[in-house]
Amino acid sequence: MGITEHPGAVFPSATAIPSPEFPLRVPVPPHRPFAEALGANLKETFFPDDPLRQLRQARGPRRRLLAVLAYLFPVLNWAPSYDLSLFRSDLVAGITIASLAIPQGISYAKLANLPAVMGLYSSFVPPLVYAMMGSSKDLAVGTVAVASLLTASMLGKEVSPAQYPTLYMHLAFTATFFAGVLQASLGLLRLGFIVDFLSHATIVGFMAGAATVVCLQQLKGMLGLPHFTTATDLVSVMESVFSQTHQWKWESVVLGCCFLFFLLLTRYLSKKGQKFFWISAAAPLTSVILGSLLVYLTHAENHGVQVIGHLTKGINPLSVSNLVFTGPYMMVALKTGFITGIIALAEGIAVGRSFAMFKNYHIDGNNEMIAFGTMNIVGSLTSCYLTTGPFSRSAVNYNAGCKTAMSNVVMAIAVMITLLFLTPLFHYTPLVVLSAIIIAAMVGLINYEAAIHLWQVDKIDFCVCMGAYLGVVLGSVEIGLVLAVVISLLRVLLFVARPRTTALGNLPNSMTYRRMDQYSMAQSVAGVLILRVDAPIYFANASYLRERISRWIDEEEEKLQSNGETNLEYVILDLGAVGSIDTSGIGLLEELKKSLERRCLQMVLANPGSEVMKKLDKSKVLEAIGQQWIFLTVAEAVAACNFMLHACKPAASNGANSIADVTATTDHQVIMHDDHGNIV
Numbered sequence: 001m002g003i004t005e006h007p008g009a010v011f012p013s014a015t016a017i018p019s020p021e022f023p024l025r026v027p028v029p030p031h032r033p034f035a036e037a038l039g040a041n042l043k044e045t046f047f048p049d050d051p052l053r054q055l056r057q058a059r060g061p062r063r064r065l066l067a068v069l070a071y072l073f074p075v076l077n078w079a080p081s082y083d084l085s086l087f088r089s090d091l092v093a094g095i096t097i098a099s100l101a102i103p104q105g106i107s108y109a110k111l112a113n114l115p116a117v118m119g120l121y122s123s124f125v126p127p128l129v130y131a132m133m134g135s136s137k138d139l140a141v142g143t144v145a146v147a148s149l150l151t152a153s154m155l156g157k158e159v160s161p162a163q164y165p166t167l168y169m170h171l172a173f174t175a176t177f178f179a180g181v182l183q184a185s186l187g188l189l190r191l192g193f194i195v196d197f198l199s200h201a202t203i204v205g206f207m208a209g210a211a212t213v214v215c216l217q218q219l220k221g222m223l224g225l226p227h228f229t230t231a232t233d234l235v236s237v238m239e240s241v242f243s244q245t246h247q248w249k250w251e252s253v254v255l256g257c258c259f260l261f262f263l264l265l266t267r268y269l270s271k272k273g274q275k276f277f278w279i280s281a282a283a284p285l286t287s288v289i290l291g292s293l294l295v296y297l298t299h300a301e302n303h304g305v306q307v308i309g310h311l312t313k314g315i316n317p318l319s320v321s322n323l324v325f326t327g328p329y330m331m332v333a334l335k336t337g338f339i340t341g342i343i344a345l346a347e348g349i350a351v352g353r354s355f356a357m358f359k360n361y362h363i364d365g366n367n368e369m370i371a372f373g374t375m376n377i378v379g380s381l382t383s384c385y386l387t388t389g390p391f392s393r394s395a396v397n398y399n400a401g402c403k404t405a406m407s408n409v410v411m412a413i414a415v416m417i418t419l420l421f422l423t424p425l426f427h428y429t430p431l432v433v434l435s436a437i438i439i440a441a442m443v444g445l446i447n448y449e450a451a452i453h454l455w456q457v458d459k460i461d462f463c464v465c466m467g468a469y470l471g472v473v474l475g476s477v478e479i480g481l482v483l484a485v486v487i488s489l490l491r492v493l494l495f496v497a498r499p500r501t502t503a504l505g506n507l508p509n510s511m512t513y514r515r516m517d518q519y520s521m522a523q524s525v526a527g528v529l530i531l532r533v534d535a536p537i538y539f540a541n542a543s544y545l546r547e548r549i550s551r552w553i554d555e556e557e558e559k560l561q562s563n564g565e566t567n568l569e570y571v572i573l574d575l576g577a578v579g580s581i582d583t584s585g586i587g588l589l590e591e592l593k594k595s596l597e598r599r600c601l602q603m604v605l606a607n608p609g610s611e612v613m614k615k616l617d618k619s620k621v622l623e624a625i626g627q628q629w630i631f632l633t634v635a636e637a638v639a640a641c642n643f644m645l646h647a648c649k650p651a652a653s654n655g656a657n658s659i660a661d662v663t664a665t666t667d668h669q670v671i672m673h674d675d676h677g678n679i680v
Contacts, residue, residue, distance in 0.1 A: 026630045028617040029610040071367065075132045078404055086403045093402035094410020096281050097140045097393055101411055102418055103284040104393070104441065105143055106308065106426065107434040111214065112148035113161035114172055114385060116308050117423065119143055121316045122384040123415045127408035129375035135363040137404050138355035139389035140397040140411065141375065144347065145442060146210040147340045147386045149217070150477050151175065153232050154336040158329060170322045171333045177323055177380035178337025183345050184373025187366045195365075198346045201458075202484040204450045205465035206343075209472025209480050211445035213237075214438060221435030222256040224249030224304050234473050249304035255294075256432040259287050263440035277399035284437045291433035292425065306431045311423040315416055316382040323380065339478065341376070344388035348372055351389045355398050392441055464488055499535030501548050503556075504574060504634065511635040513574075527566040528641045529556045530634060532574040537585030546588055549573075553601070570641040571596055574634050576607040586619045593625055605630045606637040 070076045105119030112118075127141040134141075151172055152161075161168040186194060198206075216237040220228035225247055229240035263283050270280035294300065301307045324330055349368050356363045372388060379387060397407055451469075454462040464487045472480030504513040505522030513530060516522045531552055537545060549571075557568050578585075593603045608616070608630060616622040622630075631637040 025627070026608060026613060026632055028613045028622070072370065073132050074135045074367070075405070082404065082406070087406065089401045089403045090406040091410055093397050093400035093407040095414060096278065096400040097397045097407065098411040098414035099285040100281050100393055100396055101140070101142050101415060103288045103434070103437055104390075105415075106288075106429070107437050108143040108145055108148040109385075110308075110431065110434055111145060111217065111438060112143075112151045112172065112385060113156060114151075114169060115165075115312075116426070117311045117419075118169075118172075118383060118385060120311075120415055120419055120423075121382065122379060122387050124412050124419065125316055125382045125384055126375040126379045126387040127412040129378050130371055131405040131408040131412075133367075133371035133374055134352075134405055134408075135367050135371070136352040136356060136389070137359065137361065138394055138398045138402055139348065139352045139405075139408075140393040141387055141389055141408055142393055143385065143387055144344065144390040145214050145438060145445075146207065146347070146477075147344050147388065149210055149214050149232070150340045150343065151336060151385060153477055154339065155332065158332045167324075167329070170319075170324050171329055171336075172385045173319050173322050173380045173383070174324045174330070174333035175337040175340065176376050176384065176386045178334050179341030179344065179386055180373045180376030180378075180380060182338055182341045182373070183369050183376060186345070187369030187371075187373060190366055195342065195346050195349065198342070198485065199461070199464065199488050201454055201461035201464040202468050202488055203346060203350065204447055204454070205468030206472060206481055206484055207347075208446045208448075208451070208465075209469040210477060211442035212469075212473050213477065214442045218435035218439050221306070221431045222252060222260075222439075223247075224252030224306065224432065226306075232472075232476055251300060251303050251305050252430075252432045255291070255300075255305065255430060256436050259291065259433050259436040260439055263287060263436055264443070267440060267444070277396065281396040281400070284440075287433050287437060288426070288429050291430045292428040295428040295430050300430065301428070308426055308429045308431065308434075311426050313420065313423050315419050316384065318381065319383045320381050339481065340386050343481070344376075344386055345369060345372055347390070348388035351391050351394050355394060358398070392444065460491055464491070493540070496535065496538065497540045498544055499533060499537075499541050501545065501552065502532050502534065503552065504530040504532055506638070513634045513638070525638055525642065527568060527645050528570045528572060528638060529553060529568055530572045530574060530638065532577065534577045536580045537578055537588060538580075538582050539584035542584040542588040546592065549592065550595070553596075553599075566645070568601065569645065570602050570604055572604040572606055572634060572637045572641065574606045575609065575612055578612055579609060580611045581615055583615075583619070586615055586621055589616070590619075590621050590624060602641075603629065604637045604641060606634045607632065 066076075101123045102120065105123045106116045107119070109116050109119030109122070123142045130139070130141045155161075155168060155171050155175065159168045159171060185191075213232045213234075216234065217228075217232065219225075219237065219241050223241065223244075225241075225244055227244070229236045231237070266279045266283035270276045270278075295305060295307060324333055349365055352363050352368060353365075376384075376386060379385070400407075451462065451465055454465050464484055467487045468480050468484030470480070471483035475483075502515045502517060503524070505516040505519070505524050506513055507519060507522055514522055515532070516524070529552065531549060533545065535541065553568065553571060560566065560568055589603075589605075596603045603625065605625065613622070613630075616625070631640065
């Protein structure tokens with residue numbers, strides 16, 4: 001380490017601030033017009049995937065129109081090459097997921113306190129829309145338990161579904177419409193990063209909490225209770241259950257436990273191998289058929305076993321005129337739509353990306369948002385409530401060997417046939433079977449293994465997860481969601497406001513500098529303190545960094561004095577991780593330089609980025625620091641400081657007061673020149 005590592009370096013006049021001139025300097029980025037710079041920043045922020053690339057590459061208006069249509073309707077990309085072999089695979093997958101979609105659709109509609117037939121409506125029109133606009137090959141569209149629970153809990157607080165069923169149903173349509181508008185808008189405006197605030201830990205805790213609440217809500221059907229609390233928290237549910245022990249129906253309890261055991265057993269058997277997936281997929285429909293036959297043959301509905309009853313025949317009626325855009329209830333529908341829309345969006349995109357990773361293809365997140373939004377807008381106009389891509393149905397679709405989104409079309413056709421001809425067969429379906437189907441599906445959402453993994457890897461993520469879970473179970477679904485998001489945001493703010501600063505040391509026999517707390521062999525440089533700032537410098541952390549850097553310097557000086565070593569003379573700030581800086585950060589660097597000068601210390605910058613250099617130059621702080629004290633790498637900064645410590649001071653003490661510059665020649669000899677260029 002030393003000047004010999006940098007042959008050809010030229011040092012300026014000794015009367016000026018001594019600093020070597022290396023062949024490569026840190027340049028200030030060229031000036032760009034405001035409009036151009038703003039456009040580039042907006043593109044980087046909102047359009048990182050460059051969605052207009054194909055449009056620019058297309059020549060002629062016709063090809064550009066086709067490129068736009070292919071982006072909005074991915075079906076145009078795979079439909080021309082679709083053949084009979086692909087259809088055979090999609091036909092099997094579509095029929096398989098239809099056998100799961102029919103009982104789940106009815107069950108989740110009842111969970112949302114909506115007519116059972118709306119679950120079938122929601123499994124007919126939205127899958128057709130997604131098949132044209134969705135980019136996932138494996139996603140199976142339909143209703144989900146969490147969105148159904150959210151709809152019931154949020155709308156049920158304002159309107160009783162028992163007393164005002166028509167108004168409640170219209171509000172559900174309106175909430176679905178607002179959810180679709182939000183989802184499509186996020187996709188069109190490229191604002192999908194908003195969904196990223198629902199972190200993996202948040203989703204794990206929220207889904208587990210929602211699954212727990214859903215299971216607790218199904219105690220009404222499992223116990224055959226005619227009245228049940230509309231609250232979703234654990235205390236209210238347990239109070240409602242044990243305050244009505246005299247109304248428990250042993251027939252419902254026995255029937256429910258038997259079917260729940262059957263469903264869990266089939267789930268266990270299906271995990272024995274991928275070829276056994278059909279056992280679990282066919283179990284819900286099998287339970288519905290067996291339960292209906294049992295009730296019909298034994299007349300169990302006369303002995304306390306509640307049944308679905310009449311289901312309206314026919315496909316989806318239009319509901320355009322039923323949307324509520326005026327009156328006091330519109331804001332309730334708007335709030336419900338926004339919250340359920342975000343949750344459904346996060347779940348659907350996460351599921352789609354998971355299966356896309358398995359098959360090694362890419363799905364466009366913003367394109368998926370447009371597809372989800374469009375199918376929910378269309379669904380709200382055709383008597384559907386919120387739909388997305390549930391994991392259970394998509395997993396069955398994947399395991400059944402689907403090849404394209406055509407499996408959704410096959411499923412929709414199967415549901416249409418059911419709506420037209422088979423709805424009377426569900427008249428005797430017992431509600432307790434639907435409760436068992438929901439509980440069996442929800443058990444898979446309680447991922448305790450993921451929670452244990454979070455505890456082992458990141459304790460803060462575990463707190464986020466448990467905050468979401470406890471908020472949902474002990475409070476409400478909305479409280480749990482808000483609590484998890486708030487904890488996540490606080491974590492982000494904490495990282496921004498309290499960035500990590502670390503001391504760097506030299507790895508032996510190299511020009512590499514790494515964290516001394518990570519590399520035990522890293523050695524400090526005598527008289528030089530090297531600090532790395534691991535975050536952008538903003539107004540939120542400028543004061544903290546000022547105090548933290550001052551404390552680093554105080555501790556380093558105390559250590560050097562106690563060990564009797566060379567006094568500290570240089571402080572090098574490695575800005576390689578500082579991607580951006582604001583005016584408060586610029587003020588920090590300016591104040592830090594003045595503070596170090598008062599302590600007879602020199603501030604040196606290493607590896608500043610283009611954004612930092614541009615703002616240093618515009619604020620004139622670059623002139624105050626001095627270009628000669630800004631280096632390309634930490635190694636070059638250390639070499640310059642080390643040379644000044646070991647070469648310039650002895651030269652000055654020997655009377656070389658008129659030295660103009662010092663040059664390191666290629667043979668690593670140091671040659672000093674006077675003011676006239678003569679060798680001294």
